[in-house]
Amino acid sequence: MKAFVALVHRELIEHRGAFLMAPLILVAVMFVPTLISFATGRVDGRFTGYLFAAAPTRIYEFGFLAFGAAWCVYLIGVLFFYAADGFSADKRNNAMLFWKSMPVSDFKMLLAKLTATLTILPATIYATALLSALLLFAIAFVSSTLGGVGGMALLGNIALVYVQIALSLALVLVIGLLWYLPFTGLVGAMATVVGRWAIPLSLLLPGLVAVAEWVVLGGLSPVHTHTWRYLSYRADFQVSQGYIENWFTTEAPFSFTTFASDLIARTDWVQTGLGAVFAVVVIYFASEYRRRVNDN
Amino acid sequence: MTDMSNITVPPIVSAHGLKKSFGRKEVLHGLDFEIPPGRIYGVIGHNGAGKTTMLNAMLGLTNCEGTIRVLGEDPFARRAHLMENVAFISDVASLPRFLRVRELFALLSNIHPNFSQAKAQSFLEGTDLKPDLKIKHLSKGMIAQLHLAVVMAIDAKLLVLDEPTLGLDITYRKRFYRRLLEDYMTEERTLIITTHQVDEIEFMLSDIMFIRDGSMILHMQMETVNEKFTQLVVNDPTKQAPARALGPVYEETRFGQTVMIFDGVPRSQLEGLGNISTPTLSDLFVALMQRPTANPETAK
Numbered sequence: 320m321k322a323f324v325a326l327v328h329r330e331l332i333e334h335r336g337a338f339l340m341a342p343l344i345l346v347a348v349m350f351v352p353t354l355i356s357f358a359t360g361r362v363d364g365r366f367t368g369y370l371f372a373a374a375p376t377r378i379y380e381f382g383f384l385a386f387g388a389a390w391c392v393y394l395i396g397v398l399f400f401y402a403a404d405g406f407s408a409d410k411r412n413n414a415m416l417f418w419k420s421m422p423v424s425d426f427k428m429l430l431a432k433l434t435a436t437l438t439i440l441p442a443t444i445y446a447t448a449l450l451s452a453l454l455l456f457a458i459a460f461v462s463s464t465l466g467g468v469g470g471m472a473l474l475g476n477i478a479l480v481y482v483q484i485a486l487s488l489a490l491v492l493v494i495g496l497l498w499y500l501p502f503t504g505l506v507g508a509m510a511t512v513v514g515r516w517a518i519p520l521s522l523l524l525p526g527l528v529a530v531a532e533w534v535v536l537g538g539l540s541p542v543h544t545h546t547w548r549y550l551s552y553r554a555d556f557q558v559s560q561g562y563i564e565n566w567f568t569t570e571a572p573f574s575f576t577t578f579a580s581d582l583i584a585r586t587d588w589v590q591t592g593l594g595a596v597f598a599v600v601v602i603y604f605a606s607e608y609r610r611r612v613n614d615n
Numbered sequence: 616m617t618d619m620s621n622i623t624v625p626p627i628v629s630a631h632g633l634k635k636s637f638g639r640k641e642v643l644h645g646l647d648f649e650i651p652p653g654r655i656y657g658v659i660g661h662n663g664a665g666k667t668t669m670l671n672a673m674l675g676l677t678n679c680e681g682t683i684r685v686l687g688e689d690p691f692a693r694r695a696h697l698m699e700n701v702a703f704i705s706d707v708a709s710l711p712r713f714l715r716v717r718e719l720f721a722l723l724s725n726i727h728p729n730f731s732q733a734k735a736q737s738f739l740e741g742t743d744l745k746p747d748l749k750i751k752h753l754s755k756g757m758i759a760q761l762h763l764a765v766v767m768a769i770d771a772k773l774l775v776l777d778e779p780t781l782g783l784d785i786t787y788r789k790r791f792y793r794r795l796l797e798d799y800m801t802e803e804r805t806l807i808i809t810t811h812q813v814d815e816i817e818f819m820l821s822d823i824m825f826i827r828d829g830s831m832i833l834h835m836q837m838e839t840v841n842e843k844f845t846q847l848v849v850n851d852p853t854k855q856a857p858a859r860a861l862g863p864v865y866e867e868t869r870f871g872q873t874v875m876i877f878d879g880v881p882r883s884q885l886e887g888l889g890n891i892s893t894p895t896l897s898d899l900f901v902a903l904m905q906r907p908t909a910n911p912e913t914a915k
Contacts, residue, residue: 325725332722333713409711417709419676420766421726422698610694613677 322423326431331439334405337397338440342390342447350454379459379477380573383452383484384563390448391491395499397444398436402503403517406432406510406605415612426606429511433602436503437496445492449485456481483575490579491558497591498556504598508605525550553590561585625687627652627773627805628673632681635668635829642668644829645681650805652772655819658809659900660826666809667705669826670777673807674703686772699729702766703775710750710762717746719765727769735768738794756787763791767798776808780815788815795819813896823896827904841893845882849873849889858888865902876902 331338406429409415418428456477463473496503502521509524510517529541529550538544562581566573628650635643642665650656660666671677673685675694683690688697710719716739723730736746744757744764753761759780766774776795780788796819799806808816823840825833835843847863849855855873859866861884863875876894877885885891894902 322726325722329722332718333711412712414709414711416676416703416705417711419694420674420698420703420705421723422695422728423726424695427695611678613671 323427323431323434326423326428327435327439330405330432330435331443333408334401334440337401338443339447341397342393342444345393346447346451346454349451350458353458376473376476376480376572377570379456379480380484382455382459383481383488384573386452386455387448387484387488387491390444390451391488391495394441394444394492398440398503399506399521400518401440402436402506403510403521404515406507407514407517410612411514424606425609426603429507429602429606429609430599433500433504433507433598436507437500441492441496445489448488452481452485480573483573486575487573487578490575490582494582494586494591495556495558497595498553498586499594500591501553501594501597501601504601508601511605512608553594557585558582624652626650628683628685628807630669630672630681630683633669633672633683634680635665635672635677636680642829643672643679646829646831648824648831648834650807650822652805653803654821655799655806656808656822656824657813657816657820657896658807658824658826659813659896660809661904664826665829666826667777668829670703670705670775670807670809674701674705674775676705699727700771701773701775702769702771703777704762704766704779705775705777708755708758710758710765712749712751715747715749716744716761719750719761720746723765723768729770730765731768731770735764738764738767756783759783759787759791763794767794770802771804773805773807776806776810778809778811780810780812788812792816792819813900817896820896825900825903833903840896840899843879844894844899845877845880845885846892846894846898847875847877847885847889848892849875851889854888858885861885865905874898 409418409428419425460474460477464470506517506521509520513520525546526541529544529547532538532544532546533541536544541547562578566578626649628648630646630648633643633646634641642663646669658666658669668677672679672683673690675685675690675692675697678691685697686700690697714722720732720735723735724732739761742757742760744753744761750758750761763779766776780791783791792815795806798804799819808820810816820837822836823833824831847858849858850872858873858875861877861880864878865876867874876898882891
């Protein structure tokens with residue numbers, strides 16, 4: 320277990336640029352100018368204050384949710400490129416023989432990479448999202464205080480908002496990453512075999528399968544096949560529907576418990592479980608290829 | 616003193632009928648050999664002779680026909696388990712370049728049960744290798760030093776070095792082999808080394824294997840090599856004919872002198888024909904690479 324944890328940690332060290340440094344730079348790029356603008360009086364505190372007076376916590380909720388959504392989009396992007404690149408990094412970096420000199424099987428090595436996509440790598444992005452929201456809240460709170468609507472009561476309320484949305488974002492990440500795990504596993508497995516060619520191939524493959532089904536079984540077009548419908552269903556993680564959709568139209572404060580129970584109830588757990596099994600199976604086959612890499 | 620000669624020690628490596636093909640091309644043609652523990656083996660052959668393929672078979676990096684056992688296990692089926700007791704360097708540039716030296720040691724401490732961080736650090740004392748240096752910023756020689764420190768800090772029964780000093784200058788090569796020998800003296804290990812710089816490792820070898828075109832043409836202890844092969848330098852042209860009559864396995868002219876290498880001819884028969892000596896490994900290699908077979912007996 321100690322070796323496995325170390326291998327997962329290795330992934331963060333190797334890809335700290337995309338998962339740690341770049342997000343921190345983005346946070347700095349977004350917030351340093353904002354802080355400077357605020358400190359030099361470029362931000363109109365009174366105007367912002369009016370907004371806060373009309374809906375004292377809404378702006379915090381919207382702000383954090385928007386930031387959370389943006390960081391989720393970032394995470395999907397970097398995880399895709401990580402899977403398409405990181406799974407073949409040992410071969411590309413000429414370090415394959417070194418890692419093969421370790422008492423660790425190829426399956427364990429690839430499973431550590433897959434585990435990293437569910438744990439340490441998204442966790443760093445999540446931590447950055449929390450940091451960026453904290454900075455946003457700090458700026459907004461100071462702004463509203465200067466606008467005359469701040470105070471200890473508001474501070475308590477926004478702390479509650481922060482916790483509610485932070486927990487919701489964590490849940491979205493956990494369920495979302497599990498939902499998309501078969502895609503991550505498939506791209507990682509393809510990268511183990513074809514390296515960076517996995518980037519175009521993983522985008523091309525669903526279309527090719529749908530076309531193949533259309534050619535063999537017929538139909539209106541490739542997008543009207545079972546394959547296409549199924550892949551469209553599996554690619555869509557409907558987090559913005561249900562509770563969130565309704566919540567936007569009300570003035571009620573955001574509730575983690577309601578959101579969580581709604582999201583858990585709407586998640587297709589059978590498909591999630593099947594997807595996880597599929598991911599482990601394709602990673603196993605990829606590890607068998609990796610085991611024979613000197614023969615290929 | 617106890618006589619240990621009758622105690623049968625299981626070999627570290629045993630191979631029977633070891634064959635390997637890439638596509639239609641067979642690169643190993645049924646090798647049979649055993650490597651006893653505690654020896655230092657030199658595996659010598661031309662580029663493409665099959666040395667690395669043979670080592671890869673020992674290390675579980677490639678699947679071969681025939682039977683091969685390392686420490687009693689099938690290396691391809693049990694590579695991960697086997698690597699607890701086997702360390703190898705197959706390419707001096709294979710250390711992960713994104714790590715710092717201290718990160719590498721910390722990771723290995725958790726990944727390899729037989730790796731000693733303290734020992735690895737002690738190997739680096741007195742060198743320019745500092746813990747905070749990134750591997751990608753190290754020179755080739757420093758990477759080789761670091762890699763050697765890593766493998767020597769692993770408490771392994773078998774150490775395999777495939778061209779470990781390739782591309783290094785003479786200073787680094789000498790230092791590398793000196794440290795390797797010092798370590799061998801203090802640990803109970805078996806070493807298998809391949810290199811093209813044969814003369815640089817000759818002093819430390821106990822056994823040699825010559826491989827040519829996927830076949831083993833010589834497998835012998837160094838003591839036997841010294842007894843079996845003789846080099847004769849003939850200065851007197853009238854002595855060349857009687858020397859040739861004794862059947863040299865190799866003959867060449869160097870600076871006007873005729874140099875012959877004999878296999879199994881008693882030195883007493885060669886005395887009086889010229890200067891007698893033991894051929895260097897590189898001379899023997901050149902000589903034996905040019906004839907069909909060279910007594911591929913198994914070292915006992």
